[in-house]
Amino acid sequence: MLLLFLILGITWGGIYALVGLGFNTTFWTLRILNFAQGEYLMAAVLLSIGFNRWVNLPWPIAIVLALAVTAALGLVLERVAIRPVLQHDPRSHSWVVTTLGAGIVLQNLAVLLFGTSEYPFPKLMEGVVQLLDARVEKQLLAVFAITVVLVVLFDIFVNRTLMGKAIKAVAFDRMAAEAQGINSRGIVMLSMILMALLAGIAGLLIAPMVSAHPYMGTLMTVKGFSAAVLGGLGSPVGAIVGGLVVGIAEQLVGGYINPGLKDAIGLIFLFVILIARPQGLFGKKVAERV
Amino acid sequence: MAPLLQLENVSVKYGAIEALREVSFSVEEGSITCLIGANGAGKSTTVNAIAGLVPTASGRILFQGEDITKLPASRRIAMGISIALEGRKIFGDQTVIDNLMLGAYTRSKNLSKLRREAEEMLARFPLIADRGQQLAGTLSGGQQQALAIARALMSRPKLLLLDEPSLGLAPILIQEIYQIIQDLADQGTTILLVEQFAAYAFMVSQNACVLEHGQLTLAGPVAEVRDDPRLARAYLGK
Numbered sequence: 001m002l003l004l005f006l007i008l009g010i011t012w013g014g015i016y017a018l019v020g021l022g023f024n025t026t027f028w029t030l031r032i033l034n035f036a037q038g039e040y041l042m043a044a045v046l047l048s049i050g051f052n053r054w055v056n057l058p059w060p061i062a063i064v065l066a067l068a069v070t071a072a073l074g075l076v077l078e079r080v081a082i083r084p085v086l087q088h089d090p091r092s093h094s095w096v097v098t099t100l101g102a103g104i105v106l107q108n109l110a111v112l113l114f115g116t117s118e119y120p121f122p123k124l125m126e127g128v129v130q131l132l133d134a135r136v137e138k139q140l141l142a143v144f145a146i147t148v149v150l151v152v153l154f155d156i157f158v159n160r161t162l163m164g165k166a167i168k169a170v171a172f173d174r175m176a177a178e179a180q181g182i183n184s185r186g187i188v189m190l191s192m193i194l195m196a197l198l199a200g201i202a203g204l205l206i207a208p209m210v211s212a213h214p215y216m217g218t219l220m221t222v223k224g225f226s227a228a229v230l231g232g233l234g235s236p237v238g239a240i241v242g243g244l245v246v247g248i249a250e251q252l253v254g255g256y257i258n259p260g261l262k263d264a265i266g267l268i269f270l271f272v273i274l275i276a277r278p279q280g281l282f283g284k285k286v287a288e289r290v
Numbered sequence: 291m292a293p294l295l296q297l298e299n300v301s302v303k304y305g306a307i308e309a310l311r312e313v314s315f316s317v318e319e320g321s322i323t324c325l326i327g328a329n330g331a332g333k334s335t336t337v338n339a340i341a342g343l344v345p346t347a348s349g350r351i352l353f354q355g356e357d358i359t360k361l362p363a364s365r366r367i368a369m370g371i372s373i374a375l376e377g378r379k380i381f382g383d384q385t386v387i388d389n390l391m392l393g394a395y396t397r398s399k400n401l402s403k404l405r406r407e408a409e410e411m412l413a414r415f416p417l418i419a420d421r422g423q424q425l426a427g428t429l430s431g432g433q434q435q436a437l438a439i440a441r442a443l444m445s446r447p448k449l450l451l452l453d454e455p456s457l458g459l460a461p462i463l464i465q466e467i468y469q470i471i472q473d474l475a476d477q478g479t480t481i482l483l484v485e486q487f488a489a490y491a492f493m494v495s496q497n498a499c500v501l502e503h504g505q506l507t508l509a510g511p512v513a514e515v516r517d518d519p520r521l522a523r524a525y526l527g528k
Contacts, residue, residue: 160401161401162391162392162395162399162401162404163399165384165388165391165392166392166395168381168383168384169381169384169392172381172382172383172384173379173381175343175375175379176375176379176380176381177381177392178343178363179341179343179363179373179375179379180367180392180393180395180396180441180445181363181364181367181368181395181396181445182364182392182395183362183364
């Protein structure tokens with residue numbers, strides 16, 4: 001059983017890491033946390049279902065189109081819920097309310113369009129494989145493999161491309177980045193697209209394992225946020241480690257202690273890390289001039 | 291010959307505060323012009339406005355005769371204006387080479403070409419020549435200043451804006467930085483040098499402009515400005 005719990009934990013942890021990386025990208029470039037992020041996960045899933053059911057598009061096209069719309073929704077969020085409050089007062093924390101509000105709007109739009117029913121989502125792969133003493137669904141392994149590829153691609157993009165270095169430059173010092181000719185507004189747009197895509201892909205990966213419904217994003221927001229804070233906001237490595245720790249811990253606790261405690265683990269980690277080490281496992285202490 | 295850079299009645303406001311009031315001066319091609327004045331006189335605001343990092347409230351900025359007042363910073367860099375900001379402002383969490391490559395962001399997106407050019411640039415700066423793979427935030431103050439200047443040169447500027455290159459540096463390092471500035475001028479780079487310590491600036495400059503409370507109070511060849519009693523007033527408030 002332990003092996004199965006570990007595989008489940010790593011797979012779900014990878015999903016939390018993707019959502020956590022999304023939190024990081026907007027935190028990097030805007031110094032804000034986007035609490036609507038889980039709703040982008042939900043939007044990509046339900047839009048795919050909508051395009052497939054209502055427009056009769058084949059799944060691959062429906063999914064690509066849904067991701068494109070989700071990315072566009074990321075840009076809309078920046079324009080209506082983030083930019084106005086930061087323009088009014090860059091030091092304001094009103095974005096907590098506006099991003100949460102935007103999430104509620106997205107969720108209720110989804111309820112209007114899709115109702116509160118649960119929808120099935122097709123698996124990437126059917127069947128199971130035997131790994132030592134554990135029978136593991138192929139879908140789970142596919143999700144794990146895709147997550148690993150995405151994390152590696154994200155790392156290559158951020159650390160090995162000029163655009164990634166430009167994102168880091170904007171995150172480090174926006175004015176200095178602009179002095180190099182880097183379009184910081186364009187970089188912010190890019191970070192919103194990345195956030196929406198990471199959340200959307202995470203949603204598409206978990207959709208076959210859970211039922212798709214308008215409220216599926218809320219819990220993922222909490223878990224992705226826990227992963228990002230546990231690892232240290234601003235640290236991609238931290239988001240990945242944080243996601244894996246939360247994912248494995250909740251499977252072990254759910255499996256060996258009490259399944260009812262599973263969803264609380266992320267919050268417990270969040271609570272403990274904020275008291276013991278607020279900068280997270282891989283984050284750096286930052287002094288801010290006031 | 292028309293000046294390389296010309297400011298015509300440029301004003302800059304931060305909210306209700308007028309940081310720069312109808313400032314006019316010009317910078318001749320191939321020269322070093324220093325912009326001096328006490329703390330808060332508006333020196334950094336002036337170069338930031340020229341670089342396109344702060345908007346002007348009124349007036350015109352002409353570069354090579356072309357009005358650039360409304361152009362974004364990226365366009366100005368592409369035209370040949372580059373700035374090494376006050377306080378160095380290097381990207382401390384990236385390597386020295388990465389910092390240099392970002393300096394050429396508007397010119398090329400070819401990573402291997404930029405890396406090669408960054409290594410060539412490093413070789414011109416003995417202070418950081420062997421520090422390419424080091425995180426920029428771990429460099430000493432003088433090395434960071436050398437990196438800031440080298441990064442500004444990566445865009446191949448016709449006009450280099452240097453904002454307080456001596457700030458926070460030990461005298462021995464200031465001499466090294468000023469040697470770099472002199473070498474750049476000898477190679478033909480036009481420089482607008484912001485400096486709080488007039489003595490350092492006068493060592494390398496041909497022309498000087500004095501700012502006082504956001505207004506230009508004195509401008510001309512260094513030999514004349516140095517002996518003008520209004521210079522002391524600008525610093526001492528007499």
